[in-house]
Amino acid sequence: MERLLRKLNYSTYTQGNKAGKWLASKLKAKRLHSKITQISSQGGTPVQNPKLIVSEFSHYYKNLYNLSTDPKIPTPKKEDISSFLEEANLPKLTLSQQSAPGPDGFTNLYYRKFASFLTPILTVLFNHIKLSGEIPSEMLVATVVTIPKPGKPSSCCENYRLISLLNVDIKHYSKLLASRIGPLLPSLIQLDQTGFVQGRQTCDNTRRFFNIIDLAHRTNEPGLLLSLDAEKAFDCVHYMHQTLAAFEFPDLFIKSIMALYTTPSAKVFNMGFLSPLFCISNGARQGCPLSPLIFVLTLEPLASHIRLTSSISGLLTPVGEQKLALFADDILLYLSSPETS
Secondary structure, X not given: OHXXXXXXXXXXXXXXXXXXXXXXXXXXXXXXXXXXXXXXXXXXXXXXXXXXXXXXXXXXXXXXXXXXXXXXXXXXXXXXXXXXXOOXXXXXXXXXXXXXXXXXXXOHHHHHHOHHHHHHHHHHHHHHHHHXXXXXXXXXXXEEEEEEOOOOOOOOHHHEEEEEEOXXXXXXHHHHXXXXXXXXXXXXXXXXXXXXXXXXXXXXXXXXXXXXXXXXXXXXXXXXXEEEEOOOOHHHOOOHHHHHHXXXXXXXXXXHHHHHHHOOEEEEEEOOEEOOOXXXXXXXXXXXXXXXXXXXXXXXXXXXXXXXXXXXXXXXXXOEEEOEEEEOOEEEEEXXXXXXX
């Protein structure tokens, strides 16, 4: 057994990065697992042609990513997050070396290897984007890959989780913006939101949940815990600009963020086929380092409305009324009067 393991490890080491039989067999097994052989069209008709399957996904995501605009919210403050870059320090930007490249094929390893040559060029580019608010459209193209959601029929487009494979240069740019927004989030987002906020963890809300349950048992107070999960929440965000303005981010910084979301486009990849290119006008792309931070900011207006609405009655505890626990788009409501709240 030990001899077989050594042989397997040797094969992995010597053949893992070569275009030979070993790699081909691994890729074949992966393709069989990930390929989608049938999907239901908008009208419910089964579609089996690979080209038509990617077209169905393309049509579905084109509709999902193009909604109309809306809301606003009040408050906080800003500092000098709009300053120009002195250096786009690629080695310090901790993007995973294992992550898949975007449509241009350049990996993060490539950018790290040639950082001394690429850093000055990207610094000029990123500062130009910040000033102009414009990014070349080809930089914003993504390849969308789909992952089936466990326990759901695989014949419907909506039952797939999508990942946007972005070009590494644009991920570096969004990572730089995220490094400036990240430290501000704890002062902008209330403590009951623990998703993607520095210094907060899921266990904070988990501990609070058990404390509230224990208190309700001991006091025999009636109540209801209501779990909410918004469908395609990341993909349907369409009021980023209004939210950032309401939080009083500087105009130049808002412009540098919105550059990422004004002309993005994507192609769906499945079974070796790419769909036609389609434009995206809403949503925070999963795969972008900035998206989770933007998402929790855009969710804060809803959370704030729930906290301030007197007709929604939370559970009373010695430290005050408890109404909400959030981890990104997963929302848990604590209600003391479910019939009227």
